[in-house]
Amino acid sequence: MSGTAIHRRKSLRLLQGLARACHPLPGLAVTVVAVLLGLGAGADGPRAALLGAAVLTGQLSIGWSNDWIDAARDRAAGRVDKPAAAGEVPVSAVAAAAVAAALATVVSSLSLGWFAGVVLLLSVAGGWAYNLGLKSTAFSGAAYLFSFAALTIGVHAAGPGGTWPPWWVPVTGALLGFGAHFANVLPDLRADAETGVRGLPHRLGPRTGVIVMAGALATASVVLGLAPAGASALYSAVVVTTGVALAVVTTAAAIRAPHSAIAFRLTVAIALLDVVLLLTVST
Template identity: 35%
Template sequence: MTLATQPQRAMRRIGATTPALLLRASHPRQAVLTTLVLTAAASLSGRPGREVALVAVTVLIGQVVLGWQNDFVDAEADQRHSRVKATVDGLSPTTLSFSLSVAVLALIPIAVNNGLMAGACYLVSVVVAALGNLRLRLVRQGPLSWLPWAISFGLYPAFLSYGGWGGRATGEAPTLTLTVLAALLGVGVHVLTSLWGLVADDADGWTYLPLRLARRTGATMLLTGTIAYLGLVGAILAIVARQTGLSGS
């Protein structure tokens, strides 16, 4: 019995360390998936290897910033609802806020190295998403919850199409079709990532889009429909990008 529990105890000790808690707070699955998708898009568009790597680093740090900021904003609510979160399991707000500040300071020059316009587009997308994480009655908790997601995702094609290497790098404007499709994809991701918190959000009096849809369809049906929606929009986006390129030129 003792031998069987030793690995479990070791894993618990590792999981309770500050690096492990910070990793959990970064929402690693969403961060890695978003990074892989945008990195693949940059690679398929014919960008050189160093530019593809730069895109990956930029996106990953931006996603970590958003994950940490989300958990920092939600710390009180996560404690109240006993959610399985790093801030509930021992990650201190001071450590989280310090790490978040360091990540933001690192993100700015790295993003700008993609080019001033590309960097600005990505930084704006992060700022908009961060504003969407705030517990604002009309936006995150209310009928406009989808808007920050649409704007943030809608800026991704611009980040890629304007991108290059170095602050002076310039590209071309993305196609309107890709921008709209990316925005629609963001709305779907918003619904998908909200599904596991619907009960707690309903108890807190939220009236945002995923909760309204779930009341009409049921959570299971909404999950199925959202996955189908994301698959359809993603497929159309990939086809359009392949046919026209990021900028259509």
């Protein structure tokens, strides 16, 4: 095999490792929702694309910093799903990617205007604060509450006029973020426990964690059903009833079998409902 072919294979392996280490699915999901919210707030195509670049690079920086900072801990826990911990990509490369993405999000965020840019950067800062140590405290959920609320404010401010969104938009964002925190952590409770990570979901345990997650998402459904101006009585009744009913079923499932995937899947259904409603009523 020629030197060029070997170099090409190493480069491809590095890119694949970096792609896995950035936590691509959550990052892409947040970016898509942010762009759709931005379009709903009146951003035109080029501005929505710039918003997408700002949010995506911010999410990349958070994802890469997570694997960079946690590399030793993940290695001790035998996390083969983490490329840096498994040796698939150098930790130094992940660190460099995280810093580069952070610099890119500073530039792209501030290009949207000082207000939108600063708020979007505060959202990213919340994610970094979580990775840097907040994740191991009882206040771990605060990072998600803050970051997702700030994200919705920044996305709305990126639209024409740079205005604040209605109060219920960041409230819903915060509740969705809080639910996302539990959804992200609950599957890894045992692995985290082995390395000393004890955030809020770890302290509550799987049963209470699922119940709290369902409660937060159901509250988001209630806010989305009652708060938007002009919502019909039928819309409000259907949304609130559906969200609460799903939360009740989820709670019952969690109490009966806390380690079952059923309760977790039900909370995912509530989250999807809330995201669709948020996109619908915000446009």
